[in-house]
Amino acid sequence: SRLVRSKGLFSFYEDGHQECCRVRKVRPLRRALKGLRAWITGQRKDQSPGTRAEIPIVQVDPSFEGIDGGIGSLVKWNPVANVEGPEYGTSSNSTRQHEREGRWWWEDAEAKECGLHKGNIKKDEALHLNGNGNEISATNGSANVPDIFNSKNLVSLSRTGIENLTRLENRSEPWLVVLYAPWCRFCQAMEGSYIELAGNLAGTGVKVGKFRADGEHKAYAQQELQLGSFPTILFYPKHSSNPIKYPSEKRDVATLLAFVNALR
Template identity: 70%
Template structure:
């Protein structure tokens, strides 16, 4: 058996070589370790920037449950990841001509489980149908004020079964409701404005709900309410409420049907065979709490069924307070129109059969004790959509009365003339219709809000 021996110098050479290699390995390991520490530091910084669908921070005041936790994996590239801030004014312009379905799809795709549809139990069931058509998951919440109609509660149940969903209901604080009712009674809103009651029963529950979201979807339309919703964009940073992360701009508000006419919403609901609130068949269009909602009559604007004892520009409960212009309302909502709106509003009832009365003209009409012919006068504001809604019937009435001996006229009663109209002409809200009979010192106020041609004609025929 052959044995191989290595001399001592040779062994030393091998050991020396091994030592050099070990030194190199140690040096390389040290560099690798340093690089790993550096990469770990970058990863930690990257993880600190939470993507949109990451697990929301816990908020115990929120009623809406937060979404499930998402796994965050740091991307391989080096450098901090920065979440780009969205320009929602630009996005609103880009989507100005988009369909409601397209807007809804973009909203759901962008915010996933951190967005929810606000459902009131009225025609905004169209929002739920649009959401269903996108094929994406969606959430729905509603505010139960404790004073809704029985028909609305039945409608909630029907919608849940039809779409196979669970509506997330928000309730007012029982202690706050109890304090309000004990101190002011059940119907204080008829006397001092509806804002306080709405604040307790609607606004505060909504605020708690939105604290658990990054965005919400509403059924606001530009044609719904005069002076408050005419400029509603399809998407905006919410000007009033805060979202999950807190602070101004932390909540995004989507209004997919902002540019859709009410009649087109109803055409869509009928075409898709969508369930609707049975109150609609009884003349209710805009539906809220039972004491503050009533059906509208022919010739009335749909929003006149809400808080009907207040003026046109008060038709908001606080959920969309950001729509209100500053200096346009007082505590009861009976304020005048914004100055710029008064100046730029196009006139209405503009026809040869309607006499345009000036302030001296209406004053002379008031002073006449022995009128040779009766007069029918509408007190109006051209910016008021309730006045606009009855323009067609009033013009048609003027045509029918032409040559009959009854003069038909109009008197613009907003701006500087409003105080005079309230004190001398019985103006309560726009529009107000007065009949000046022959041989009478005081005008007779049209007692109902049914403003179709036949009803107005019956009023005239009964008095002339």
């Protein structure tokens, strides 16, 4: 695969298997779930005591979106949550260890989720959610988290670049910019839609960009770019200095495109 060719066979040791699992598991499942209202998992409470001990039978999926778009649009059914049984394919190295201990054996038990069920990780509960279902803070952001929204049709804006764009009163073309943090699961959830949107807008006279607004840039983004939560999407009109903030939590291609077309 392209990931192996560019980073070798063992890059998952370096980034906590996040990019590997995202490419092979998370993105394909996210695409499939976009057309559904519910999905069934095989999670069990006894599989990973560090992350799955409290999973309910039925829940609102905290990480993926369904056909209607937005947080809360997908039901997650865990019918065997209370069933106990053997685990296959992730055996431990010792009879004294938990049966799933061999799964990413170099990691702490609380990190043993691949991304499909990342909402189970208790430290993620420290991320505060606002009423729009967006993430508003995180512990130190994560330098090790792979970047997202990578596409030839997307412009990655530096701090100087976003400052210059914001100061312009007469732009040669309108811009759509997402303010994001790569660790934000809602940013990750809209990655596919935003990249597809950028492809649809290529050659139409609308520039599509991204600006990483966590870490040292967060205070600036809050004060100058209307950042209240991640992700925040801004449309910069051609003949106006004031950007317009995307008002909806629905981030599918059709809804985002309708927003752009109404303002361009």
